[in-house]
Amino acid sequence: MSISVQNISKQFGDFVALDDVSLEVPTGSLVALLGPSGSGKSTLLRIIAGLEQGDTGTISIADEDVTATAPQKRGIGFVFQHYAAFKHMTVHDNIAFGLTIRRRPRAEIRERVAQLLELVQLEGLAKRYPSQLSGGQRQRMGLARALAVDPKVLLLDEPFGALDARVRKELRVWLRRLHDETHTTTVIVTHDQEEAMEVAETVAVMNHGRIEQVADPIELYERPANEFVMGFVGAVNRLGDAFVRPHDLEVTLEPNGSTKEAMIVRLVNLGFDVRLELVRDDGEQLAAQMTREQAESLELGPGQIVYVRPTRQTTFAP
Amino acid sequence: MALPIAALAWRSTQKGGANFWDVISSPEAVAALKLTLAMAALAALTNAVLGTVTAWVLVRDDFRGKSILNAVIDLPFALPTIVAGLVLLALYGIKTPLKVDAGGVHFKADITFTRWAIFMALLFVTLPFVIRTVQPVLHELDREMEEAAASLGAGSFTTFRRIVLPNILPGILSGLTMAFARACGEVGSVVLITGNLPFKTEVASVFVLQRSASDPIGAAAVSVVLLTISFAVLLVIGGLRRWATRHERA
């Protein structure tokens, strides 16, 4: 069940939310729409869902043009950032909703809900109300609810945005596993690059209503299409025209040809890695990253003068 | 300071203990009370339905003059009841311009001395209640729930029935009960327009009014019935408040 977005544009008054956006989502894939707030990613997702209408362009789901179709008839599953739980219904009734309104027999509904409760690991909570669940549980319920009607495509709008860090990480792993099991075509919107890289096979980076690059995570990291993508997908140093990743900034104690002088302002312990916050005498700030072992072997400390040089760099054509 | 009045007056209405039951069960009193309850219920229910629709339009719809409409709805709250009665009389009274007298059709929208007058007057004074209790609830309603329902395949009517209605029901009910209480006690707007014909258009409050000087004990008896209704209504509203928040306290 592929999704095909062709030349979608959308404006809210003077604000251009989407500018001639096109995207192909192959059947069974998991694609992330990654970008900062205001980049248009949520708007695009909602237009795919039919919750909003694009000004121009078409949307096709499973090779069928659904641009003029109501969201009810598109066969989508939608998961909201703030869960949109039916607060007056139990967990069971929430998940069963899609089937209930399609008038499926009660036994069938009960069975399906039980299956889904197991899938999302909420067994035993069927009779609770959403207000009695944690955020993570509510979102899993939201997912189960969306999956209950066997949607052709699954659309997730910043699904883990309202949860705290640890739960977010757990659910990311869990979502990936779920996808590997069900193979439902999925599009996830997120502003968290770590999340996108971890969960999706393909990432579409968006900015100011345009898609900057569509590629797998490695390609995005290694061969970013432009400055924006490079900076959004990971930390980056700017040395003149060149862009250097902190890992690719070599730190030595002695000057050596093309090295530049810098002073260590701070060492930040990131567990396995150490980040060095450096400053040059013209005030320019740099960041280098290495393993703790390496930092210790060089006996680095704050206030120390060191010499840096990029081992790899990227430049972009003007 | 008002406390003594409420408490003492209440006790003092029980002065004519034995007389009480006689008055209550007198045919005229019974008729008045029955009429009051029936009309109040009818008006309250009508305004519950129409009020919900109005609240919906005010919250979800947008058109020029909406804010004026919103303000106009409070008119029955601000207008003296006796004026309300006269206002209705102007259009639906003896000299109503709404009449057809041609082609074998004789129709005159004159409701004086009829039960319609009571109904219309009560509709007028209870108009704002349900609207004002439903508006904030509707406003607060999480629109995403409705979007979720749509994404799961629910059409607009289904969404309204299964998602919106259950959530605004407490609001509707509390407005309904307040409207009912108000309608039971209403006197100013009905006293002129209905003619207060015993057994036909005399409501309980007018019964009390007319006997307040001549037969205070009798009037008191019926008052106590009205008082009981008021207390019952307050209890119901309190109960509704707790029921409405049960999902949050669960």
Added chain:
Amino acid sequence: MRKYLPRGIVFLYLLVILLGPLVMMIYRTFEDLGAAWGAITEHNTLLAFKLTLIVAAISVPVNTVFGIVFALLIVRGNVPGKGLLNAFVDLPLALSPVVVGLSIVMLYGTDGWFHWLPDHGVQVLFSWPAIVIATLFVSLPFVAREVVPTLREIGDEQEQAAHTLGASGWQTFWRVTLPSIRWAVIYGVVLTTARCLGEFGAVAIVSGNIDGKTQTATLRVEDAYQFAYGNYAPAYGISLVLAVMAIIVLFTMMLVKPREEAT
């Protein structure tokens, strides 16, 4: 089409019940402006308006003060029976005005508990004090009911902050609490005023309805109607004055409401 159906229903309903009749009354008044104006400017009518305004001028401030006090007690107070107080404040809203009026008669009438007052020169019933008491009772809830939810929502953090900075109870109230509930109080005052101006049932029972002495504006309207002899213009005329007052009140409500809701 479907979009316009609800809107249409609402417009139609309001036209039939509210706007149509109102317009008609205005028309009828101007139809016989002479009689209407005559009735409005008649001596006893002017006295009636004066009485109504005096009663309101007494009731509104008293109920404002009590309303704020009650609200503070209900939300912040540590008194037992808070729930009872809350119910008591709501009572006048659910009560029929005739019941209120009759209760006052029961208290201050010839068979009442305070029947001895007139013998000591204090005439309550059939005189202005009874009207004031009745009006006070029916207009009691409004300020309190507006202030209570606002107080609840604001919470007492600001007051706590004031206390830590050394403010006394009274200072805190005057400088912190009162400004924060300002718009709720104003809105409540507007509602209270409307209620005072419009009271009929209770006053009809306790006042004796003596023209020129204990007749309020609303009672005057009834009077004008009962003695209309087919020409209702006088009654409409006086009503129109009251209606105009009500519309001014409405207008004020419209202006204040958004600010009240913003706090």
